[in-house]
Amino acid sequence: MSSRPSLSRPLLAVLLFACIVPSALAQRVSARDRAAAEALVARMAQAETRFRAATVLAGNGDPRGAEEGNAALEDMEDVIDACVKQRGCPLSDLLASYKRLLKEGIDDSGAGPDEAGEDDELLEADPALAADVPEAVRAARLLGDDSRHAFDRMVRYNPAIQAGIRRWLTDMRPQLMTSYENYQVMRHLMWPEFEKRGLPEALLFGILAKESNGRVHSVSRAGAAGPMQFMPSTARRFGLGPDGTGFDTRYDPRAAAEASAAYLNERLRELNNDVELALAGYNGGEGRALRVYRASGGSGFWNLRAYEQFPPETRDYVPMVIAAAWIFLHPRQFGVTFPKVEATPAALKLVRPASIYELTVCLGNSGNRDGYMRTLRNLNPRFDAETVIPAGTVLAATARVAQLYRRHCEGGARAELAHALVTADPNAALEGAPPGSVAVGDVTPVPGVATTIVTGSPQPARPKAAQARTYTVARGDTLGRIAQRHGCQIKQLAAANGLKAPAYALRQGQKLQLVGCSK
Known part of the structure; x- marks a missing residue:
């Protein structure tokens, strides 16, 4: 998310200049200069109107609010710069308008980092929303809405x-x-589904953090899938699963959030609104949670009689979800500064065919240390990372990604280089080498965080592994390249498909079982 507009050095110089230049130095102006000055005043008034309209949009949760508000502030800065050079321009009046709006934005956002009060309620503005002056209006609404911290009273x-x-x-x-x-990045898709069903956002974040780290293509060893980790049978009950096009809607962040909220409310209704027991059911099975609840006479999760009836994974899961939710609500209390994320939703229309891998290379990582592959994959879960997507396809993205795409990926040297890199055949490095001779980047995948299972049998925490899938060998494919694409160990992949070292010979059209692959 874009950062709060700040005064540039030229503008600071203007402010200082305005403070020290006496009005007696004002020069006589011609009719042409007066007209130009009046035009700047009118332009400043228009920008101020745009800014106020943007605060209304932001206050209503419209993602256009931040973009419109920042654009209006930038326009004001341009007007002030022009006013400095324009004879007869009422610089002090324009500066007063600019400073007034900035002050209103700061006041709306609550106490700043150096003005922290003793009241935790005032400290815990949504750290992303408070980053922008227009979005600060929405943060103020959240602070005024007592339901934001209702989670604090729902758990122990x-x-x-x-x-x-x-x-x-x-x-x-x-x-x-x-x-x-x-x-x-996915908040605009997921949070409204919890909000509509009266569930706190902190609960959504806590579950997401523990289940998948927010990776929509996460798959557990037991078969739970998606950002909220639904088992197939439970998913079907809540409208998730294969949709007839080959896509499993468990991977769709909006659909997964909707199903998760519905599932949690179902648990809460039968467990007397006990959040800890509802979470225990989410992880360890709804039947077990209900049996424990009834057998313990309705005592809560932290009652020893109830607690001991849950497996170790569930005993770990419940406090870890609540802990992540608590940090989300109270970051400053724990010295946490969450990263600023430019997450304004935007559409990106491909002007040339490209895969998500190719786009990731082409976009670079300006504004995001890790680049934008996860953003593109999370917002476009229907596309495999290596699949070439036809020109004209509209992808979901952020404003930042769309801007970088227009700058670097519609054409030019960066786009051509990205295409060359993702289509390079390592086997071509050796003259006359048989297919599969060269493997680049064959590294052992780093185990992910332990995932958990919605209403499935709890398992000890283990590194994640994807369900077995198939891949059709294309022209020029090597086993090393396929393993790299899908996050496999090359030896495990070879053994599963009866391929012999060192050549690992493949033929075009051959079906491979992607055993143990994580992507």
Whole structure:
């Protein structure tokens, strides 16, 4: 998300100049200069009107609010720069308008980092929404809406939660930050589904962070899939699964959030609105949670009689979800600064065929340390990363990604280089080499965080592995390249398909079982 507009150095110089230049130095102006000055005043008034309209959009949750508001502020800065050079322009009046709007934006956003009060409620503005002056209006609404912190009263904050917070803030901090970044990009798709069903956003984030780190294509060893990790049978009950086109809607962030919210509300209704027990059911099975609830006489999850009836994974899962949710609501309390994420939704129309891999190379990583592959994959779950997408296809993206695409990927040297890199055949490096002789980037995948299973049998935490799928060998494919694309270990892939080292010979059209592959 774009950062709050700040005063540029030239504008600071203008402010200083305005403070020290006495009005007696005002020069006599011609009719032409007066007309030009009046035009600048009118332009400033229009920009101010645009800014106020943007705050209304932002206050209503419209993602155009931030973009429109920042554009209006930039226009004001341009007017002020022009006013400095224009004889007869009332610079002090224009500066007053500019400073007034900035002050209103700051006031709307609550206490700034150096003005933190003692009241936690005032500290916990949504860290992403408060980043922009227009979006600060929405942050103020959230602060005024007591339901934002309703989650605090729905769960018990106890030493187990504190231990979970410690884990998220130590060895699992990278996963927490990754989860936050991924969530912000998908927030406009997922949060409305929880909001419509009266569930707190913190609960959504906590589940997402623990289940998948916000990676929509996550698949557990037991077969749970998607950002919210639904098992196939449970998914079907809530409208998820194969849609007839070959796509499993468990991977769709909006549909998964809708199903997750419906599932949680179903659990809450039968478990007397006990969030901890509902989460235990989400992880360890709804039947078990209901049996425990009834057998314990309606006591909560933290009652020893109930607690001991859940498996170790569920005992870990419940406090870890609540801990992630608590940090989401109270970042400053724990010294957490979440990354600023430019997540304004935008559409991107391909002007030339390209895969998500090719787009990732072409876009670069300006504004995002890790690049934009995860953004494109999360927002376009129907496309495999290596599939060439036809020109004219409209992809979901962010405003930043769309801007980088127009700049670098519609054509030119960067686009050509990206295409050459993703279509390069490593086998061509050796003269007369048989297929499969050269493998580049054959590395052992790094295990992901432990995932959990919606209403499936709990499993010990293990590295994730995707369900077995098939791949049809294309012309020029090598086993090393296929393994790299799909996150496989080359030896495991070869053994599963009866391929012999060192050549691992393939033939075009051959069907491979993608055993143990993570992508």
